[in-house]
Amino acid sequence: MHTPAPKQVLIIGAGLTGSTLTHYLSHLPNGNQLRLTLWERSGGPGGRFSTVRSQQPPGAAIIDDGAQYITRGAGTHAPDGALYDALLSHGVIEKYTGVIAGAKPGSEAQENYVCRDGMSSVAQHLLKGTPVEYERCAVELSAKADRWCVTDTAGQTAEFDAVVVTSPVPQLLELQGEALHALLAPHREALGRVASRYSQRFAACVYYDEAAWAHFEAVPWASAYVKPPEGGSTSLVYVSIEPRKRQLEPAAAAPALLLHSSVPFGFKNAEKSPAEVLPTMLADLDKVVPGLPAPTHAVASRWKISQVPAPEAEMRGVTGVVPGAEDGALLLQSSTETEAAALPPLVLAGDGFVGSNFDNCARSGRAAAAKLVAALFPDAE
Numbered sequence: 425m426h427t428p429a430p431k432q433v434l435i436i437g438a439g440l441t442g443s444t445l446t447h448y449l450s451h452l453p454n455g456n457q458l459r460l461t462l463w464e465r466s467g468g469p470g471g472r473f474s475t476v477r478s479q480q481p482p483g484a485a486i487i488d489d490g491a492q493y494i495t496r497g498a499g500t501h502a503p504d505g506a507l508y509d510a511l512l513s514h515g516v517i518e519k520y521t522g523v524i525a526g527a528k529p530g531s532e533a534q535e536n537y538v539c540r541d542g543m544s545s546v547a548q549h550l551l552k553g554t555p556v557e558y559e560r561c562a563v564e565l566s567a568k569a570d571r572w573c574v575t576d577t578a579g580q581t582a583e584f585d586a587v588v589v590t591s592p593v594p595q596l597l598e599l600q601g602e603a604l605h606a607l608l609a610p611h612r613e614a615l616g617r618v619a620s621r622y623s624q625r626f627a628a629c630v631y632y633d634e635a636a637w638a639h640f641e642a643v644p645w646a647s648a649y650v651k652p653p654e655g656g657s658t659s660l661v662y663v664s665i666e667p668r669k670r671q672l673e674p675a676a677a678a679p680a681l682l683l684h685s686s687v688p689f690g691f692k693n694a695e696k697s698p699a700e701v702l703p704t705m706l707a708d709l710d711k712v713v714p715g716l717p718a719p720t721h722a723v724a725s726r727w728k729i730s731q732v733p734a735p736e737a738e739m740r741g742v743t744g745v746v747p748g749a750e751d752g753a754l755l756l757q758s759s760t761e762t763e764a765a766a767l768p769p770l771v772l773a774g775d776g777f778v779g780s781n782f783d784n785c786a787r788s789g790r791a792a793a794a795k796l797v798a799a800l801f802p803d804a805e
């Protein structure tokens with residue numbers, strides 16, 4: 425009996441949605457008939473589940489510079505208990521028992537999870553066995569017969585039977601290609617509304633030598649939300665003592681802090697470089713935790729495309745709802761109702777369709793997996 429060749433599928437983005445997508449595909453009928461490839465524009469997995477690993481003294485310090493916790497039940501639908509069980513059983517996540525100062529009322533009743541090896545380890549675990557080409561960025565999708573021809577920034581091309589785009593909506597809208605634009609045309613207004621709803625902020629990684637632990641003994645929390653201008657801070661909204669947040673003993677890692685700016689500060693200083701805002705963030709850190717010694721080094725970065733609220737949430741008078749993606753993913757195969765299956769499958773997924781947190785991105789990955797398999801194997805039972 426002839427065995428059909430596996431379907432070649434490109435997943436653009438190795439963030440949380442892209443990695444959970446690979447997990448769900450491995451559990452679906454016909455999922456083993458897919459040959460997956462991921463292109464990720466950055467140098468590592470996780471997207472906003474990002475972990476920075478310092479190569480400078482004191483060394484071995486890791487900082488989650490994006491998402492800080494996994495909060496179970498924070499999504500718009502029930503969380504996937506089986507996914508949590510799998511991550512817990514493999515030691516990827518563990519329940520958090522520390523103190524989060526300044527959190528919203530009622531948050532103490534929520535279940536939070538952290539990753540001892542950094543938040544990016546969630547994506548790393550889910551992507552095991554799936555080839556990922558890092559620092560490869562798609563710029564154009566063109567239709568070629570019944571396949572997608574995808575071109576990267578180096579001008580190299582590859583062909584696929586289907587493509588799933590999980591990158592943030594502003595990056596989706598930057599992709600070129602006549603066929604792609606025809607598919608997106610009926611949805612471009614809604615997608616534009618989504619793109620405008622992403623926030624922007626700065627992050628700073630601040631490192632100390634081991635002797636600095638003595639200065640943190642009186643600090644009663646592992647992480648704290650700051651309400652500007654509370655305590656005189658004008659820039660910060662969040663501070664985390666990273667080893668303590670990851671529930672490590674002081675002897676296991678030197679002190680390292682993560683600072684997040686507020687969203688208003690991020691937009692107000694959008695034209696400034698991270699290096700230009702770093703002194704302000706460090707000065708405000710001294711107001712939140714007075715008396716700290718000078719760090720060994722500090723580095724700031726910009727999250728130009730940060731969190732996006734759930735589609736149903738109002739922001740500046742608009743929502744982010746994209747018709748057809750109410751379950752978290754959008755399948756596109758034709759530009760008009762009369763062009764059924766005129767183009768190979770294209771699936772759009774990611775936090776822009778569901779909101780930015782673990783449960784929502786997993787929901788989007790699950791919906792994308794189901795729609796991809798249904799499109800590629802329409803005759804399967």
